[in-house]
Amino acid sequence: MANHQETLVKTPTQKPATAPRVSKYTLPVEEANRLKDEEIQIETCTVDDVLAIAEGLYICFPDSFWDKMEPPALRDADLATRAKRLATRLSASFYLPEMKYIKAVYKPTGQMVGVAGWMLPDGEGMPIHNVWRRTATKFFGFQEMMGWSDADIEEMWRGIDLEAWEKQIGGNDKIRAEVLGDEPHWFLAPLMTMPEFQGRGVATKLMNWAIEQADQKGGQPMYLESAPTARNVYMRFGFEPIGDANFLRRGPDGKKGKLWREVVAQEEGEKGCVDIVEKEVEDGGSELK
Structure with missing residues (x-):
């Protein structure tokens, strides 16, 4: 196989935010704040x-996620080092034909303001094995593909609680396998919008990119894992909860369907905000949770 190691993590670094990131419930998108179609390009x-994506994940995902997976007692204090290790781990997945990362670019500045990673159901479909997992290195043959040494692999996973990492992400793979079996499907991992562009319709454009294609191909199933704070966002797109953090969408018929309205009404309680459906995914959207 080709050795892709020379292409890794060459992009300039951004400075992640130092303030703690916490999960917040998503808020309605104010129409005045929504970006115009001509301002965003997918x-x-x-x-x-990949390095900018890794840095964005540290910015967007809440500390509660990272502290569990990378405990302060284990991890490097330098966030740039942690981002470089994550970027190296994720870089191999860019060479999988079934893995597609898309970005929302703010055209006036050329800035990448949002990213979605989709495992596509091309051919026989992507096997149920999340590319984030430590075991993906062997499962997909990443070590040979990238020309990584054993020392390289040890370095890129330094500071990670591997037991907690596998329990979280591998456990979600187990649930996905129980729900979908061998059925080809779209899988979202992850979705994020940069903080200064949250609430402006970016994540909706990233979601619609995949939903439109899945619906054009006969309503291919779509699956994701989400933080509880974003559940109503995904239900708006027709995803139905099948657990605390697991969601499945089968075709366009369920969009804004009865189950979504019932759950929103129940969760909003006295607020009765069933008609507030234009929401934005915040704090990373899918928390791999």
């Missing part, structure tokens, strides 16, 4: 984007 990411 593009395919390349491996040159």
Whole structure:
């Protein structure tokens, strides 16, 4: 196989926010704040984007996620080092034909303001094995593909609680396998919007990119894991909860359906905000949870 190691993590670093990131319930998108269609362009990411994506994940995902997976007692104090290790781990997945990362670009500045990673149901479908998992290195043959040494692999996983990592992400794979079996499907992992662009319709554009294609192909199933704070967002797109954090969508017929309205009404209680459906995914959307 080709050795892709020379292409890794070459993009300049951004400075992640130092304030703690916490999960917050998503808020309605104010129409005045929504970006115009001509201001946002959806593009395919390349491996040159991987470091910026990794840095964005540390910015967007809440501390509660990272502290569980990378306990302060184990991890490096330098966030740039942690982001570089994550970028290296994720870089191999860019060479899988079934894995597609897309980005929302704010055209006035050329800034990447949101990213979605989709495992596609092309051919026989992507096997149920999340590329975030430590075991993905062997499962997908990443070590040979990238020319990684054993020392490289040890370094890129340094500071991770591997037991907690596998329990979280591998456990979600087990649930996905129980729900879908061998059925080809779309899988979202992850979705994020940069903080200064949250609440402006970015995540909706990233979601619609995949939903439109899945619906055009006969309503292919779509699956994701989400933080509880974003559940109403995904239900708006027709995803139905099948657990605390697991969601499944089968075709366009369920969009804004009865189950979604019932759950929103129940959760909103006295607020009765059933008609507030234009929401934005915040704090990373899918928390791999």
